[in-house]
Amino acid sequence: MGRVVHFEIHADDPERAAAFYTGLFGWKAQRFGDQEYWLLSTGDGEGIDGAIVKRMGERPAPGHGIDAFVCTVHVVDCDAAVADAVDAGAEVALPAFDIPSVGRVAYLIDTEGNTFGVLSSDMAA
Numbered sequence: 076m077g078r079v080v081h082f083e084i085h086a087d088d089p090e091r092a093a094a095f096y097t098g099l100f101g102w103k104a105q106r107f108g109d110q111e112y113w114l115l116s117t118g119d120g121e122g123i124d125g126a127i128v129k130r131m132g133e134r135p136a137p138g139h140g141i142d143a144f145v146c147t148v149h150v151v152d153c154d155a156a157v158a159d160a161v162d163a164g165a166e167v168a169l170p171a172f173d174i175p176s177v178g179r180v181a182y183l184i185d186t187e188g189n190t191f192g193v194l195s196s197d198m199a200a
Contacts, residue, residue, distance in 0.1 A: 079123055080123060081123065081124065081125055081126070082123060082125035082126075082144070082146050083125055083126050083127070083128050084096070084115075084125065084126070084127045084128070084185070084187070084189055085127075085128055085129075085130040085131075085187065085189065086127050086128070086129065086130055086186075086187040086189075087130050087134055087187055087188075088186075088187065089111055089112075089113055089127045089128065089129055090113075091186055091187070092113075092127045092185065092186060092187050093113050093115075093127055095163055095164060095165075095185055095186045095187075096115065096127070096185075098163055099156075099159055099160055099163050099165075100117070100148055100150075102115050102116060102117050103115070103116040104116075104127065107126070111128065111129030112126055112127070112128050112129070113126060113127040113128075114126050115127060117148075122149075125146075130187070134187070134188040135188050135189075141190050143189075145182070145190050145191060145192055146191055146192070147180065147191070147192030147193065147194050148191065148192065148193050148194070149193075149194055149195070149196065150193045150194065150195050151195060152195055153171050153178070153179040153180060153181055153193055153194065153195040154171055154179070154181075156181075156193040156195070157170075157171055157181045157183065157193065160183050160185075160193070161183075163186075164185075164186045165183040165184060165185055165186065166183065166184040167181065167182075167183055167184075168182040168183055168184050168190055169181060169182040173197075176198055177194075177196070177197075177198075178194055178195050178196040178197040178198075179194070179195050179197060180192055180193065180194045181193055
């Protein structure tokens with residue numbers, strides 16, 4: 076009870092967002108019927124699956140505080156993931172930094188204006 080079981084990424088252009096996330100993390104995306112909704116599979120029985128949904132309303136303004144849950148994705152190399160994300164069109168929201176006994180984390184803004192994190196585990200950090 077209380078476990079997160081699904082997430083949604085709001086997007087101005089869901090197809091662009093699907094291309095961004097499938098390219099960056101290797102997720103699978105499949106449009107759900109004829110709706111503006113793409114189901115996301117983040118792994119084979121691991122992690123949490125979600126969806127991309129057509130944004131209803133305005134994109135968050137630059138510099139606007141976060142008003143939703145931020146999902147952080149586990150990656151092998153945080154710095155490489157940041158570089159790949161920027162190459163794919165993301166912006167750095169908070170540069171990578173070490174968290175002692177946890178690893179290295181960074182926060183980015185995707186092609187749709189949403190904030191997300193990447194984390195590489197390193198207990199020696």
